[in-house]
Amino acid sequence: MKLWQAPARTLPITIRPIGGETIPSYARRLAEANDLYSTAILRAIGEHRYGTGRHLFRHDACLNDQAADRLAVFAGMPRDRLRRALPALSQGLPAYQKPLPMDRPAVYTYTPIPNPRLACHHCQIRNAVNPNPPTVLVRTTDPRSPLICYRHRRWLGNLADTTQYDLRHADEIITAERRYQRLLAGRRDTGWVSDLLITAWNITQAWATHPPIRLPTVVKWWRARAVALGIPDAPRQPIVTFPEAVTLTEILTNLDWRQHVAMAEDYDLGRFYQHIARSLGETHPQSAQATRRIIWGQRDALTYWVAAHRHRFRDLRLRHQAEQRRQWVPKPFPEKGHFR
Numbered sequence: 001m002k003l004w005q006a007p008a009r010t011l012p013i014t015i016r017p018i019g020g021e022t023i024p025s026y027a028r029r030l031a032e033a034n035d036l037y038s039t040a041i042l043r044a045i046g047e048h049r050y051g052t053g054r055h056l057f058r059h060d061a062c063l064n065d066q067a068a069d070r071l072a073v074f075a076g077m078p079r080d081r082l083r084r085a086l087p088a089l090s091q092g093l094p095a096y097q098k099p100l101p102m103d104r105p106a107v108y109t110y111t112p113i114p115n116p117r118l119a120c121h122h123c124q125i126r127n128a129v130n131p132n133p134p135t136v137l138v139r140t141t142d143p144r145s146p147l148i149c150y151r152h153r154r155w156l157g158n159l160a161d162t163t164q165y166d167l168r169h170a171d172e173i174i175t176a177e178r179r180y181q182r183l184l185a186g187r188r189d190t191g192w193v194s195d196l197l198i199t200a201w202n203i204t205q206a207w208a209t210h211p212p213i214r215l216p217t218v219v220k221w222w223r224a225r226a227v228a229l230g231i232p233d234a235p236r237q238p239i240v241t242f243p244e245a246v247t248l249t250e251i252l253t254n255l256d257w258r259q260h261v262a263m264a265e266d267y268d269l270g271r272f273y274q275h276i277a278r279s280l281g282e283t284h285p286q287s288a289q290a291t292r293r294i295i296w297g298q299r300d301a302l303t304y305w306v307a308a309h310r311h312r313f314r315d316l317r318l319r320h321q322a323e324q325r326r327q328w329v330p331k332p333f334p335e336k337g338h339f340r
């Protein structure tokens with residue numbers, strides 16, 4: 001008899017899942033807390049099509065209903081509570097994958113992209129039952145995986161850099177993360193917001209690598225922030241530009257600005273660049289000048305985003321401008337939600 005064919009029972013020692021944790025990581029901690037072999041719970045949840053070695057700890061797993069029920073029984077907590085923490089429980093199979101069997105508990109494992117990262121080292125030690133805490137892996141881009149551990153005031157890293165930093169003297173990073181959480185809380189589609197954070201972050205990273213001449217104040221802050229965090233030679237570490245990436249995310253998710261960028265005449269785009277410079281706290285007088293060529297240069301990461309966004313709505317914009325010329329009466333733009 002296979003392990004997954006035996007009746008499931010709640011384990012004597014139960015542990016809490018960590019937000020964003022992968023199923024193999026949680027199953028391993030549950031097994032090791034109960035003195036079982038590290039893959040025992042993973043094998044006991046359901047049938048695996050392709051072996052159950054330790055390599056699975058780098059993977060995540062999709063469970064059918066029966067397998068998810070078994071995990072909940074072993075863990076001693078309702079499935080809903082597990083689902084709130086473990087992202088894979090609310091994700092379906094990849095489109096190319098054959099459906100899992102319905103007549104028995106079954107598991108499909110896959111390599112998430114990007115790869116999972118480590119959870120807060122201090123939390124792992126605190127939560128560990130054994131003196132050697134097992135590695136806790138969390139999904140990097142999932143909104144459930146926090147960027148910061150508030151309990152230990154530590155930066156947990158993102159996909160580009162998973163170094164953990166002490167934030168005891170970096171209040172602005174903590175404040176920025178709270179603003180990002182507020183932004184997520186205000187939207188139903190958190191995946192859309194977290195994707196735009198990555199876009200915004202890539203833009204700020206590009207600025208840190210090739211500083212735009214009209215952002216001298218921001219670039220100066222980045223240098224100072226990098227020194228304060230103890231990484232003076234690397235002002236382009238993602239943590240350094242995070243607060244500005246959040247500010248930019250607030251603007252890129254703003255439907256009024258998305259509508260403006262999609263529909264405005266070329267000469268009117270300067271208002272958008274100007275708003276960004278001001279929101280980032282840029283005090284340089286020239287930054288307030290309104291043409292994009294003067295402010296940002298033509299080949300800037302932000303102008304690429306603007307060009308792509310305008311390209312998406314090109315036909316709509318041209319049609320609208322043509323009608324506008326014919327009618328003389330100002331015609332309203334399509335509803336804002338259209339520009340997501």
Ligand SMILES: [Zn+2]
Nearest residue numbers: 120123149152
């Ligand atoms: Zn922690």
